Amino acid sequence: MSRGALVLWVGVLSVIFLRRHLWLHQWAALVIVTFGVCLVGLSGSLVKQQLSDPIDLLVTLAQRPDDDPARVALGVMLILFAQIFTASQYVVEEKIMSHYKVEPLAAVTLEGFFGLTTTLIGMPFLHIFLRNKSPYFDIPRGWHQIISTPTVYLSCVAIMFSIGAFNFFGLSVTHRVSATTRSTVDTCRTLGIWVVSLGLGWEKLVWPFTLLQVGGFAMLV
Template sequence: MSSSFNIPLLLGGMILTGSSNSLWGKFQDMQCVENCADPDYSKRILYEQPVWQTLQMFVGEMLCFLPVLCIRLKSLRRLQPIQLADDDLDHAVKSDASKDMAGWHVFLFWIPAFCDLIATTLMNIGLIYTPVSIYQMTRGALVLFVGVFSVIFLHHRLRLYQWISLLIVVGGVGLVGSSGSLVSEIIEAPTFHSMINHLVDGPSNERQLGVVLVGVSLILFAQVFAAIQFVAEEKIMERYSVTPLVAVGYEGLFGTISIMLCIPILSIPSISKLSPFFDLSRGWHQSVDNSTVLYSGIATAISIAFFNFFGLSVTRHVSATARSLTDTCRTLSIWIISLGLGWEIFLFPASLLQVLGFSLLV
């Protein structure tokens, strides 16, 4: 199977698994984990554990090591050199400028893993306070940051029409953010013990509006780190010969280690009491004691493993900018599914702003 034939399959797989990731994440955020029998809905506690959700993402990325290990064991049994088939594992095509990644060079993947940790955690927090469609549309700003950073760090050249396209994306993100403020009344108020709610004072409607805007702002800020991650991955994979499966596995490993190192710090009582986001002991019990949250987390991890494989394959064969553009295209499927599931409703004029914003993004 030729590389040119593989590219549409990689793009389609990225859109499918990417949509699944966002929908599973929002599904988890909607699950009641405490006081679920209380007739007063305002006293029920929903699942709000962005750190644990980030960890399940990294665990999913580490799953990419499994097929690599299987091939290694199979090759050792046959006593023949290890080969990763082009068709099955998207073997890295060596060039004159590339060299094998070995030794301490593998730690270079800690850079994109750390950026991924920050970006994903911020986006998981933002997803708690925004509808999943607005969350995904706001992530469209990633294209702008990737484009700018590609010019600065990768020395890519963007033509005038490409810069105009990036500015249109900014306009689309602005419209999506505006629609988020208009539909804030359909979003249930998050837990009153949440740190963000303490930052937004005032009447209930104004507080809900403020929370949504804070959520959108967090998602936008996260795109800076996501863009750095994409550009760093492209830089590494240009210089070293490494398969996407191995690259994703290393990022998952380093990301998991990073979170494990942070757990003792976040477990300090003076820090954990600041927000339920940092109460990792409570979050652990919420994650494993609730079967719905647990099984959806497993589904998310598997979906993320495939998504990151497809994403890094697109980065290797096309570019980081193409990867970010493809990531934006899953917005429509997420919005349609959200409407079908009843998670969102079509409101005038807010939903029209979403449609217009989406059309500008894609």
């Protein structure tokens, strides 16, 4: 739900740092897109939390831990912070590409090289200091799990090409149009994911929550 705030952050940052003027109908469009994504996210959570008996609902609410609202608030804040960071990246990319002649493919290559370098530098330190606290930072274990499992290995290769193509096309849209347009198109990925998930049977149409999903995606489009 919170990820839909990306389009609003990009709009705000574009006005602040790129001195772009957005008209009232453009702000209204950004709000409608964000609200549509929120409706889709809300319907998804309602489906997962669906209970057949009202008594079960009361029992579930009573058994929640005291710090549950704090955890939810922290999670939302972290997601919102991440979206501000992503929006900043989009705006900075547009500013650079508007002042310098940078081809999208060259920009993607430089960003990927920077990400690879920082990750390779950070991995040994994380392995030394945190591998005993979390298996996620254990380099030999992670490498073994990737190499010894063909499904994971092939998925990693496919994801690399997918992200590379995604960033290239995204930067091309930023270069030709604007960061706000890119973030709006990016948010529309949710619709494609929903349609594919329905086709594969990973998502179910549950009445009446499906009405929220359809209404949210209609607003998004």
